[in-house]
Amino acid sequence: MMTIQDVADLIGVGWDTIKSIFKRYLVHRFSKPKLGELKYIAIDKISVRKGQKSLTLVMDFENDAVVFVGEGQSRETLLPFRERLKKTRAKIPAVAKDMNAGYISAVMENLPNTAVVFDRFHVVKLMNEKITQIRRQLFRELTSPLERKAVKGT
Structure with a gap:
C-alpha cells in the first residue's frame, strides 16, 4: 500500500500524473457496474457541500457496492438507472429506501412486484413525530395542572 505521492516518487513522475x-482506472473499473446479478437494492440520498446539492445513490445491498449515482433526489433522477436495469432483465425482489415520495413512485411504477422496505430511521422518526403530536393535543385538552404535569415530557 502506497500513497499517490509515494508512487510518484518511486517512478519519478509528478503527483498529478499518478492521480x-x-x-482513469477508477472510472474504467467502476463507472458501469454489472446490474444483471442485482437482487436487493437500497436507494438513499446524500447531501454534498452542506446541503447545497443532493445525490441519489443506488447500492447493491448484498455486497455494499454503489451501482448508480444521480444528481438530485426526484423520481426523474432514477430514470437512467431504470433504463440500464431494464436492459439486464434483473429480478429485484426488494428495495430498501427512505420515504422520499419520488423514490416511492419510481419504485412502484418501474418495479411493481417488488417489496418496498422503509429504513428504520425514517419509520422511527415518523412514529416519534406522531406521538409528539398526540401528546401535545392531549396536553392542550387537559385542564388540571396535575394531569398536565403527568403528561408533560412523557
Whole structure:
C-alpha cells in the first residue's frame, strides 16, 4: 500500500500524473457496474457541500457496492438507472429506501412486484413525530395542572 505521492516518487513522475492515471482506472473499473446479478437494492440520498446539492445513490445491498449515482433526489433522477436495469432483465425482489415520495413512485411504477422496505430511521422518526403530536393535543385538552404535569415530557 502506497500513497499517490509515494508512487510518484518511486517512478519519478509528478503527483498529478499518478492521480490522473488512478482516476482513469477508477472510472474504467467502476463507472458501469454489472446490474444483471442485482437482487436487493437500497436507494438513499446524500447531501454534498452542506446541503447545497443532493445525490441519489443506488447500492447493491448484498455486497455494499454503489451501482448508480444521480444528481438530485426526484423520481426523474432514477430514470437512467431504470433504463440500464431494464436492459439486464434483473429480478429485484426488494428495495430498501427512505420515504422520499419520488423514490416511492419510481419504485412502484418501474418495479411493481417488488417489496418496498422503509429504513428504520425514517419509520422511527415518523412514529416519534406522531406521538409528539398526540401528546401535545392531549396536553392542550387537559385542564388540571396535575394531569398536565403527568403528561408533560412523557
